[in-house]
Amino acid sequence: xxxxxxxxxxxxxxxxxxxxxxxxxxxxxxxxxxxxxxxxxxxxxxxxxxxxxxxxxxxxxxxxxxxxxxxxxxxxxxxxxxxxxxxxxxxxxxxxxxxxxxxxxxxxxxxxxxxxxxxxxxxxxxxxxxxxxxxxxxxxxxxxxxxxxxxxxxxxxxxxxxxxxxxxxxxxxxxxxxxxxxxxxxxxxxxxxxxxxxxxxxxxx
Numbered sequence: 001x002x003x004x005x006x007x008x009x010x011x012x013x014x015x016x017x018x019x020x021x022x023x024x025x026x027x028x029x030x031x032x033x034x035x036x037x038x039x040x041x042x043x044x045x046x047x048x049x050x051x052x053x054x055x056x057x058x059x060x061x062x063x064x065x066x067x068x069x070x071x072x073x074x075x076x077x078x079x080x081x082x083x084x085x086x087x088x089x090x091x092x093x094x095x096x097x098x099x100x101x102x103x104x105x106x107x108x109x110x111x112x113x114x115x116x117x118x119x120x121x122x123x124x125x126x127x128x129x130x131x132x133x134x135x136x137x138x139x140x141x142x143x144x145x146x147x148x149x150x151x152x153x154x155x156x157x158x159x160x161x162x163x164x165x166x167x168x169x170x171x172x173x174x175x176x177x178x179x180x181x182x183x184x185x186x187x188x189x190x191x192x193x194x195x196x197x198x199x200x201x202x203x204x205x
Contacts (some may be wrong), residue, residue: 036072057190063140067092075106 017172035049042125043049049072050147068091075084084106103111 045072045074045076047074048072049074066098069098 021131036052038047038049040047051069051071053066054068055066057063058065069088071085071088071090073088075086076082086106087102087104088100089100089102089104091124092098092171099113101113103113
């Protein structure tokens with residue numbers, strides 16, 4: 001016989017809802033929404049706002065365990081018209097607990113917990129300034145001020161590639177433009193080499 005449907009006119013206020021062998025399908029002409037709500041008027045930094053846990057059976061004892069999770073967290077203490085939040089994407093290896101693979105902060109920054117593998121190129125198209133008020137580019141840094149490597153095109157079209165040990169002995173490969181003059185240069189430490197105009201350069205190592 002057919003399994004009857006259950007229709008609720010209002011909200012469900014009982015405890016946990018468990019459906020064994022069930023799928024959840026939502027439909028709405030305007031597109032369905034799912035709300036995970038923390039019922040709390042004093043939400044503080046790092047409080048959980050809601051989470052989705054992906055689980056399966058342990059092969060021996062029948063308990064359900066989590067292999068991956070997505071968590072919404074409070075990014076700061078909530079106040080009137082201020083509701084900061086961040087997202088955690090967590091995975092689990094063959095041993096140990098859940099570990100955060102990706103954090104999306106309340107400032108829309110992304111922090112990866114491990115390496116990044118890509119099968120396509122990376123496009124960085126940004127015309128603002130970074131946190132150190134330098135024209136934006138691709139930077140590899142070991143702290144907030146020292147550059148390991150820096151690729152950029154700033155407002156002066158200067159410093160195409162800079163390799164820096166954190167002091168004044170940076171090695172720079174750069175090009176500059178000004179009127180009809182174009183200069184390509186290499187400098188490092190106290191010395192500098194510049195090439196002006198159209199030239200061909202070949203280095204033999």
